[in-house]
Amino acid sequence: MNKSLLLSCALSLGLLSCSEQSSTFDSNSLDSTALAAITADSYKAHIAQLASDEFLGRKPFTKGDTLTVNYIEQQFKALGLEPGNGDSYFQEVPMVEITSKPIVPSLTFEGSKGSSKFNNLDDFVIGTRKLKENVQIENTELVFAGFGIVAPEYDWNDYEGLDVKGKTVVVMVSDPGRYDKNLFKADTMTYYGRWRYKFEEAGRQGATGILIIHETGAASYGWDVVRSGWSGPQLELTTNNQDELPEFEGWVSLETAQKLFTLGGLDSKLMEEAKKPGFKARPMNIKTQIELKNTFRHSKSNNVIAQIKGTKRPDETIIYTAHWDHLGVGEAVNGDSIYNGAIDNAAGVAALFELGKAFKAAKHQPERTIVFIALTAEEEGLLGSSYYANNPVFPLNKTVANLNMDAFNPLGATKDVSIVGIGQTEIEDYVERSAAKFGRTVAGEKNPTSGGFYRSDHFNFVKKGVPGLFMGSGSELLSTDTDAIEKRKAALANRYHKPQDELDDNWDFEGILADIRLFFDIGYTMSQEKTFPQFKAKSEFRELGEKRLSK
Secondary structure (H helix, E strand, O other), X not given: OOHHHHHHHHHHHOOOOHHHHHHOOOOOOOOHHXXXXXXXXXXXXXXXXXXXXXXXXXXXXXXXXXXXXXHXXXXXXXXXXEEOEOOEOEEEEEEEEEEEEEOOOEEEEEEXXXXXXXXXXXXXXXXXXXXXXXXXXXXXXXXXXXXXXXXXXXXXXXXXXXXXEOOEEEEEOOOHHHOOXXXXXXXXXXXXXXXXXXXXXXXXXXXXXXXXXXOHHXXXXXXXXXXXXXXXXXXXXXXXXXXXXXXXXXXXXXXXXXXXXXXXXXXXXXXXXXXXXXXXXXXXXXXXXXXXXXXXXXXXXXXXXXXXXXXXXXXXXXXXXXXXXXXEEEEEEOOEEEEOOXXXXXXXXXXXXXHHHHHHHOOOOOOEEEEEEEEOOOXXXXXXXXXXXXXXXXXXXXXXXXXXXXXXXXXXXXXXXXEOOXXXXXXXXXXXXXXXXXXXXXXXXXXHHHOHHHOOOHHHHHOOOOOEEEEEEOOOEOOOOHHHHHHHHHHHOOOOOOXXXXXXXXXXXXXXXXXXXXXXXXXXXXXXXXXXXXXXXXXXXXXXXXXXXXX
């Protein structure tokens, strides 16, 4: 050992030897070498490529699918990450694309006060997940079933005493807690408030069809999102249970619903009554006829998986996820029909690459295996993560946590960091520890009524008992240039699920890079430990987590 190196070791660690320096992990410090590997230039370049028009909006089963998964595989290889599924980077996800169209462009509703026609897309959207060439329902009665929720733990059952076989239920978005803080989880939406749950429950109840009443505040997105998201080809896992699906599923606008109440001789204030305990479902005194023509295309998309094997406990895994898909080419908005999905979620996929670089550069390599998964078909109902959770490549009882990245905020650096669904898991303790190293604080999401905890891929891990983290930038911007902030906010507003979700000069990357560095330190710290974070005592998933670890 030369004198300069000896002196360096002595100055760095005092009594500790140089060999101990290279092998000792300090959970209270940051790995500056690893963090320096996360750079703006490479991050921007990946987003620019993934969100380019060339990738056609990255919709599964399209040319954009092939381009995207091949690009992700190439980047994983270039980073020196090992294949995550045996000798392959791919996990095939079998799906069917269902294009479902009303035979006539309008629906006629016959009520006790007359009849009315409503137009497809403008007033309603309907489709089916049934693998039938034609869905023909000559006569179905509409029943208003409140929120369409059966939740014994909250003493709530909108279907109590109700036989909906052959009937169509009309239900509201969200859950009762949005309107009464003494109900459910107050203003934090539960899974019962999600459209996916409402479709599932209607099927379990034997309903022929279901129509969800859209309301922008309760849904947290406008009718334009419903129109673009449900009007084109829809994907579904081929492994679903066809017997539990309604014949058709759809949405009606709030204005359409109010007209339907009037058409049936009912007061639309009935929706206010449905927000209170003890509400009983009511027939709407309306009938309609449904005719759908369906075409199918069976194919496979792919989750793309890579790994860095742990040095001491390689069978224990920490899984980083980000969905690679978006909406593809759809209805034109201001002449642009490519839904590029830069924020949602090229930003998350590009972060997987930056994290891969950071872990490879870390002075003390992870003792647990780090897995990176770019998931397919999140926009279609979290399908890629659902398939993985039911067909895990890495055993779920050895999966320490899922750290999910979806839609980073390009407004700029923030003092705080936001945990979606705060209060659910002990991963939050790691977030607080890591955030403190960067001088940041931790807060809950700004709009808990949107049900964000149930709206991204981590939730399918959670449903299997694996603690999941969905985290993003906070709201306390560090910049004091209020004019610049307001201009940026205005420029970036209203991009969700629109062709305008593109990479441009309005993005400020400092906050995103800070969040990626935080994601790294959280997983890096976990990778050196032997403990498994659990769900917190008040989480509805606590029992699932305990059962998973006991297997």
